[in-house]
Amino acid sequence: MSQTVTAAVLVIGNEILSGRTQDTNVAFLGKSLNDLGIRLMEVRVVADIEDEIVYAVNALRVRYDYLFTTGGIGPTHDDITADSVAAAFDVGIDYHPEVFELLKQNFESRGLEANGARMRMARVPDGALLIDNEISLAPGFQIENVFVLAGVPSIARAMFNGASNRLRRGEVVRSRSIRCHCGEGTIADTLAVVQDAFPVVDIGSYPWSKDGRYGTSLVLRATDIAMLDSAYDAVFQAAVEAGGDPVEEPAEA
Amino acid sequence: MSQTVTAAVLVIGNEILSGRTQDTNVAFLGKSLNDLGIRLMEVRVVADIEDEIVYAVNALRVRYDYLFTTGGIGPTHDDITADSVAAAFDVGIDYHPEVFELLKQNFESRGLEANGARMRMARVPDGALLIDNEISLAPGFQIENVFVLAGVPSIARAMFNGASNRLRRGEVVRSRSIRCHCGEGTIADTLAVVQDAFPVVDIGSYPWSKDGRYGTSLVLRATDIAMLDSAYDAVFQAAVEAGGDPVEEPAEA
Structure with a gap:
């Protein structure tokens, strides 16, 4: 529970x-x-x-x-x-x-x-x-x-x-993050499919632009590490297929 | 009105x-x-x-x-x-x-x-x-x-x-700010007296510390410029008397 x-x-x-x-x-x-x-x-x-x-x-x-x-x-x-x-x-x-x-x-x-x-x-x-x-x-x-x-x-x-x-402690939410060099619109449809497949993982999408380039940070958050890793793999694969040249971003709190 | x-x-x-x-x-x-x-x-x-x-x-x-x-x-x-x-x-x-x-x-x-x-x-x-x-x-x-x-x-x-x-526009709140080189506790009592004397002026007090020095920023806000200026003078005088070596800070929005 x-x-x-x-x-x-x-x-x-x-x-x-x-x-x-x-x-x-x-x-x-x-x-x-x-x-x-x-x-x-x-x-x-x-x-x-x-x-x-x-x-x-x-x-x-x-x-x-x-x-x-x-x-x-x-x-x-x-x-x-x-x-x-x-x-x-x-x-x-x-x-x-x-x-x-x-x-x-x-x-x-x-x-x-x-x-x-x-x-x-x-x-x-x-x-x-x-x-x-x-x-x-x-x-x-x-x-x-x-x-x-x-x-x-x-x-x-x-x-x-x-x-x-x-403070009473609960389950820690773990996160993994992917830096993707494509716009949100390019990956959004497949991202929604992954989100549906992993309802216990919260997948956030955040556009960025820097030095004339733009892209999307995809942040996955879940308490269940196995689920987090599976969803990460699915999102990473989606980013590859979208031509987003994804890289894992450093872990954050 | x-x-x-x-x-x-x-x-x-x-x-x-x-x-x-x-x-x-x-x-x-x-x-x-x-x-x-x-x-x-x-x-x-x-x-x-x-x-x-x-x-x-x-x-x-x-x-x-x-x-x-x-x-x-x-x-x-x-x-x-x-x-x-x-x-x-x-x-x-x-x-x-x-x-x-x-x-x-x-x-x-x-x-x-x-x-x-x-x-x-x-x-x-x-x-x-x-x-x-x-x-x-x-x-x-x-x-x-x-x-x-x-x-x-x-x-x-x-x-x-x-x-x-x-957007419908209302009366703009003007502000003036004093940088005071004394702790909040040194000026707080007189500040409260000034605040009581100028109820239409909102007087805020914010401690700061920088390069080993510490002090208090005193921010006055009001729609009525004459009231604002009078309250400013009273606060400035209070800061002088507290030995706070006050200076006016640049205006902010």
Whole structure:
């Protein structure tokens, strides 16, 4: 019996929606979750508006095994993720004694005042479990199946790594990829036949163009390695017959 | 009376969720929409699964003035966006006579067979309006307030530009940005005071670190230029008082 573990990501931040900041956390989380056998099924990006965050958190946490949020856990007024997640779970939020002491001692040791804003980062919803990270002192947190991570990519990554041993693992999706020097239209019909023959293999087709040449990357993904390899052989053969001069592309996560 | 025009983006594609492909269309659309006075309010990314696409299209098209989809309109079996959008609107889908002829003639002139897969790109939901583009022959399409664009960034951009004159414009959000050489915690409390004093200005705070230095970018956004400038002056002054050695950053879209 195959076991599929699913996840969603909720990116919180006006700066992503305005185009100011290019998100890179989604691609990182998609790959990292896949390495654990967890499939990223949906992503949403919402603004720094509490109602929007609450709505999205509640829609996604019931639908998927895990939800990861990124962004909005810093010290400034626009960092409203912790409060919004507490509201989504209808629990209180308060200073976490351990984090409070940690941050207070650290700020004071650096000659910085433990002011309201700085200590804001010690506020954690009731019942949440901390997520430590090696880069910043302020932790993320987990409440039920929701993991609240920073938006800064290096910290988001460290927090994900700090929490990954808490995740239930599923079957890892393996992938193989073929670089084909023909257009999608040339191989599409035979590709559809192969896809029908291997329903458990997900076959994706992605056009590319580079240095005046164009072609198609054919990406096969499956949990069953034997099936993956059989489908790979069939697609490779189809690419040869289409005159696509195929080569295997390096494996990816 | 201020006029706010809103939009959502739906990114369709397993390759984004798996982390294979780094999306860049969202940042482009966020900026380009803002230039037209349209605010990108929400983004979703879903897999190449018809039910998921239908659900997201229907959730987003009723909630925002416009919905832009990217991805899934090529010739291969995994390109199911046109069918899914037709299903979302509960309309039929068929070959568009004009596109059919255009593609057929083009393929045949290049010595390529006008096969089933290639002609798939001529299928358009009933009642949809075509969106031409300067790069690829196959058009996107518009049905009511939903604009269906390609996933390949250069083509998505060309299609957006081809359709932008159909969009109702709202008030453009202007932004000014200050680069501050102090941590967020140092300026957060006064920043919150300024934010309270200027509720129509959205003030965002984004930490950065570079070459061993760290600091905070403070981004102000508003439709009212006088308010924006006043809030800018207040934030700049707050940054000076915090010892942040602030400088104005170049304007962004």
